[in-house]
Amino acid sequence: MSQLFIEKYPKETLRALSWKQPFASLMRHGKVETRTWDSKYFGWVLICASQKPYSHVEVQDISGEKQWERITNVLGFDFKSSPHIPLGKAIAVGKLYQSELMDSKMINPPQSVEDNKANLDMHNAIEFACFVNPASGLWMHHYMDVQPIEHFDWKGTQSWSTVSEDVKSKIVLL
Secondary structure (H helix, E strand, O other): OOOOOOOOOOOOOOOOOOEOHHHHHHHHOOEEHHHHHOOOEEEEEEEEEEOOOOOOOHHHHHHHHHHHHHHHHHHHOOOOHHOOOOEEEEEEEEEEEEEEEEOOOOOOOOOOOOHHHHHHHHOOOOOOOOOOOOOOOOEEEEEEEEEEEEEEEEOOOOOOOOOHHHOOOOEEHH
16 A cells, blocks of 8 residues: 655655665665765665666676676566666665674675575565675665655755655655
8 A cells, every 4th residue: 555755754854865776776675785984864765776877797896796696686687688677766765774884794695595585585684785805994874664665756966865845745655
C-alpha cells in the first residue's frame, strides 16, 4: 500500500544525496555506503541516482571481480547491458544512523552467492565496494529502513541538499 512520506514522517527533516549507478540501486538492497568523508548529518535521506552512471569497467575497478558478480546477482541483471537502471531519478528514502571510519578488519564479504543470499534474507547490511584494496580514510555510512519510492526526476548536487516541503509532499513510499 502506497503512502506519502510526509504523512508517515510529518516532522522529519529530509536531505538528498546522489549516487552513481549501480550503487544508488544497491542502497535498496542493504548496501553500506562508503564515502571519503564523515557525516555530521543523521536522519532521513532521499536516495537519488545521478544522471551519469559508472561504466561496468569502473565498477569492476572499484569493487573487484567477485563483487562485480555479487552486484549483478543482487540487481538481477547485467548492469553493463541493461537499459533498466534509473538515472537522474530519486529512487528511495533511508535513514542514515551511523558513520564510522573503515579499517581492513571490517572488510569481510560473504564468500559465495549462497552466503550473499542468506545475508540479504536476514536483512544484514552488505558492503559492495572497496574490498580489493581499501583506501585509508574511507567512512562507512550505515542506513536502515530503506524504502523504495515512486521514481521522479531529480537534478542533484555534489553534496547534501535539503529537500523542500513541496518535494517531500510528493514522495510516495511503495
